[in-house]
Structure formats: structure tokens, C-alpha cells
Amino acid sequence: MHKPTYFDYHASTPVDPRVLESMMPYFTEHFGNASSKQHAFGWSADFGVEKARKQIADLLGATAQEIVFTSGGTESNNMVIMGVWESFRDQGCHFITTQVEHKAILEPLHYLETHGAKVTYLPVDNEGHVRPQDIAAAIRPETRLVSVIYGNNEIGTINPIDDIAEICTAKDVLFHTDAVQALGKMNIDVQKTKIDLLSISAHKIYGPKGVGALYIRKRSPRIRLHPLMMGGGQERGIRSGTLNVPGIVGLGKSCEILKIEGPAECARLREYQNYMFQEFSKIPDSLINGDLKNRLCNNISITINGIRSNFLISALKDMAISTGSACSTQSVVPSYVLMAIGRSEEEAVSTIRFGLGRFTTQNEVECGVRTFISAIEDLRKKSRLGSPSSEALNGSHI
Ligand SMILES: *Cc1c(COP(=O)(O)O)cnc(C)c1O
Numbered sequence: 001m002h003k004p005t006y007f008d009y010h011a012s013t014p015v016d017p018r019v020l021e022s023m024m025p026y027f028t029e030h031f032g033n034a035s036s037k038q039h040a041f042g043w044s045a046d047f048g049v050e051k052a053r054k055q056i057a058d059l060l061g062a063t064a065q066e067i068v069f070t071s072g073g074t075e076s077n078n079m080v081i082m083g084v085w086e087s088f089r090d091q092g093c094h095f096i097t098t099q100v101e102h103k104a105i106l107e108p109l110h111y112l113e114t115h116g117a118k119v120t121y122l123p124v125d126n127e128g129h130v131r132p133q134d135i136a137a138a139i140r141p142e143t144r145l146v147s148v149i150y151g152n153n154e155i156g157t158i159n160p161i162d163d164i165a166e167i168c169t170a171k172d173v174l175f176h177t178d179a180v181q182a183l184g185k186m187n188i189d190v191q192k193t194k195i196d197l198l199s200i201s202a203h204k205i206y207g208p209k210g211v212g213a214l215y216i217r218k219r220s221p222r223i224r225l226h227p228l229m230m231g232g233g234q235e236r237g238i239r240s241g242t243l244n245v246p247g248i249v250g251l252g253k254s255c256e257i258l259k260i261e262g263p264a265e266c267a268r269l270r271e272y273q274n275y276m277f278q279e280f281s282k283i284p285d286s287l288i289n290g291d292l293k294n295r296l297c298n299n300i301s302i303t304i305n306g307i308r309s310n311f312l313i314s315a316l317k318d319m320a321i322s323t324g325s326a327c328s329t330q331s332v333v334p335s336y337v338l339m340a341i342g343r344s345e346e347e348a349v350s351t352i353r354f355g356l357g358r359f360t361t362q363n364e365v366e367c368g369v370r371t372f373i374s375a376i377e378d379l380r381k382k383s384r385l386g387s388p389s390s391e392a393l394n395g396s397h398i
Contacts, residue, residue: 005364009356013357014359045243055255068235084145102180118142136167155299156291161177180212184262269360286305287347303351
């Protein structure tokens with residue numbers, strides 16, 4: 001089977017061969033339960049876990065005790081939202097977040113609203129940033145948590161996280177950020193910022209699926225998070241369940257690689273991104289979404305007026321690209337992120353996202369750009385000629 005070129009690194013990434021290699025012994029020789037403290041099988045599994053904890057901590061500027069393993073970004077986010085709720089529900093619980101978060105933040109919050117939680121969903125500017133002063137103004141005496149996405153998975157915009165963290169700390173409110181997309185694409189140092197909680201996921205950084213972590217700042221008074229999973233008391237009771245040792249070892253290795261190679265990798269992807277912006281700016285009647293400067297180095301989001309994205313995607317069989325976000329590919333529901341930055345419904349369903357990554361080559365980028373532009377020209381030409389396929393195009397102005 002002919003494989004399309006992969007331009008969907010926001011949805012997932014391949015496991016780096018070095019990561020896979022680090023994991024292999026933990027499926028076989030070191031298969032023990034990391035909680036078995038009585039014998040060598042447990043000790044070697046535990047050794048792998050603790051090494052990984054240190055590798056993750058090192059990438060973030062954290063200490064190993066501040067890292068808790070989870071099953072991924074979704075669980076890390078849920079752990080924060082639900083954990084804060086369970087700890088504070090009896091005293092009144094107000095959350096502040098934004099309209100451009102991942103579903104793994106928005107859905108637990110929607111659920112909690114049906115149970116009495118109060119939630120403020122702040123709007124963003126037309127590039128997708130939340131304004132720190134809006135956060136400050138939304139904080140109330142019963143506000144328990146502010147959660148803001150670091151780098152947006154659809155439009156790539158990076159939020160002013162350090163300023164927001166500063167505001168929250170000054171007002172004595174917990175601050176969480178979903179850094180699943182941002183990790184490795186920028187320097188994140190929890191010692192230099194006041195972030196209290198931070199979510200990461202392995203499969204977005206060339207590690208395996210189904211494993212992630214939550215950074216929980218060690219400070220006094222202690223951050224109180226009621227556990228989501230209860231059982232054997234692993235992870236100091238915050239997250240019970242036998243640890244996914246091979247997955248954790250892989251996440252650790254992914255972080256170690258990012259610490260060394262992340263900056264150079266990002267500089268390379270930034271060049272590809274600039275090239276794509278430059279070429280795409282020549283497409284008539286198109287718009288780049290998000291902040292052009294404060295942006296994830298691997299994201300390109302473009303609205304092609306008059307051409308529905310699902311139609312364009314099926315015309316581009318040789319490219320694995322996505323509409324606004326992976327979660328809404330099956331349906332033609334306009335992306336709430338694109339709507340939040342002021343795109344119309346028409347524009348939102350005419351948007352394509354490219355995600356570049358470690359294994360993207362210059363040749364792939366150049367070919368991809370040419371194929372993309374000629375597919376658009378083709379579709380627009382056909383629609384002017386009034387071919388039957390033109391009904392799939394959604395504008396009369398093309
Ligand atoms: C992928 C993603 C998640 C979910 O992470 P999983 O490990 O797939 O559960 C959360 N937030 C953002 C921003 C993401 O891109």
C-alpha cells in the first residue's frame with residue numbers, strides 16, 4: 001500500500017526508534033511490577049520508572065517527586081479538574097479556563113457544571129491568546145483553579161503562560177497548563193515560572209500511546225488533589241494502578257531526547273513553517289490562523305475560502321493532513337477553536353491543519369506545498385467551469 005506523507009504530528013507522532021529500544025527490555029527481562037519491593041524483578045522495573053521520572057523532571061526543571069505518571073494527557077487533565085473539584089466542592093468551586101482548550105479540559109468541566117461547579121470560559125483574541133488581564137478580572141474568592149492551554153493543538157498559538165501563572169500565584173489560585181503540544185517546542189522551566197500543574201503526553205513527543213504525566217509543584221501549603229483512581233496507592237496515593245513500566249520508560253527517553261535535540265529540531269521545523277507560510281500566502285482568498293510569531297514551530301493552520309476541508313482532504317490522498325482538529329474529522333462540525341478566533345462557520349469548515357515533526361523532510365514539505373496549491377487551483381478551476389463536483393465547494397465567490 002502506498003503511504004501518504006505524514007503531516008499530522010499534532011494528532012500523534014511515531015515512536016522514535018531510540019525510544020522503542022529503551023522500552024524493549026521492560027516488556028521481557030524487566031517485566032516485574034514496579035511496586036514489588038521484595039525481589040529483583042520489582043527492583044529493576046522500579047529502577048526504569050525512577051530513571052524516567054528523573055528524565056521528565058530534568059526536561060521541565062522539576063524534581064522527580066513532582067512527577068506523577070498517568071495514562072496520557074486526557075487523564076492528566078481530568079486528574080486536575082476532578083481532583084480540584086473533589087477537594088473543594090463543599091466550599092464552593094469556581095474554575096477559569098478558555099474557549100480554546102482541548103476537549104480533555106472542556107468535557108470534565110461541562111460535566112462538573114451539571115453538579116454545581118461554576119466555570120468561566122474566557123474568550124480569546126483573534127490570534128487565539130487569552131488576555132492575562134481577563135484572567136485577573138475573572139478571579140473570585142471561590143476560584144480554585146485556572147487552566148490555560150500552553151500551545152494550541154489546532155492553531156498553534158502560544159499563550160502568555162508565565163504572566164498568567166504570576167497573576168494566579170499572586171491571587172493564591174492554583175494554575176494548571178495543558179502543555180501536551182508545547183513540550184519540546186519551547187523552553188519550559190517550572191523553576192522560572194509559577195506553574196503549579198502541567199500535563200504532558202508521550203505519544204505527542206515520539207513516545208508510546210497510553211502514557212503521560214502530571215507535574216505537581218511541591219510547595220507549602222501542599223497542592224491538594226483528590227485522586228481519580230483509587231486502589232493500591234501507587235504514585236503516593238495520587239494515582240493508583242500498576243505502573244505501565246515500558247510506557248513510562250519510553251516517556252522518560254522521549255524527554256531525554258527532547259532536552260538534547262528539541263531546540264535544533266524546532267529551529268529546523270520553524271524554517272519549514274516559514275517556507276509554508278510564505279508559499280501559502282500566495283493562495284488567493286486564504287487566511288493563516290493563529291499567531292504568526294508566538295506559535296508552535298510545527299503548526300500551520302490555513303483557511304481556504306470556498307473549499308470545504310473534507311473535500312480538499314479527499315483530493316489530497318497522498319497527504320495525511322487534518323481539518324481543524326483530529327476529534328472532529330468524522331463530522332463537519334465547525335471547530336470551536338476557529339469560531340473562538342472569529343472565523344465564520346463557513347471558514348471553520350474550510351480549514352486545514354498541517355503538523356510537522358521530527359521525521360518531516362524538506363523534500364516532503366516542498367512536494368506537499370506544491371501538491372496542496374495545485375489541488376486548490378484545480379478545484380477552483382473546476383468550480384468555475386461548473387463541473388458536477390462544484391457542489392461540494394461551498395462558496396459562490398470562487
Ligand atoms: C493530544 C492532546 C491531549 C490528549 O492527550 P492523550 O495523551 O491523547 O490523552 C490533551 N491536550 C492536548 C493539547 C492535546 O493535543
